[in-house]
Amino acid sequence: MTKISLIAKLTAVEGKVEELSSVLAAVVAAAEEEAGLEVYSAHAAKDEPGVFYFFELYQDDEALAVHGKGEGMKAAMGAFKGLLAGRPEVTMMEPVAAKGLDL
DSSP: OOOEEEEEEEEBOTTOHHHHHHHHHHHHHHGGGOTTEEEEEEEEOSSSTTEEEEEEEESSHHHHHHTTOSHHHHHHHHTTTTTBSSOOEEEEEOOOOOSSSOO
16 A cells, blocks of 8 residues: 655735634644544745645545545635635655654
């Protein structure tokens, strides 16, 4: 079984950085309902104000396929409306090696 990882870059609309940061925290909390989602973490870029990155690690393709489909995640993700400057940039990956992650 091959795990799936990804990095998503999200950019806040000007003046909406704090609001987006709060929504990201709510989305991470809602991710608890997703059993196959092993790591779901949001990070603020130190050198790019208003830019956030998500690191996600899924148990397998099935876990990725159900991501965002639970009621809690749908509600939390709905709060992104009007906060993002464009679509998130997503890079899909397959983990090779890591410290602190069970691959």
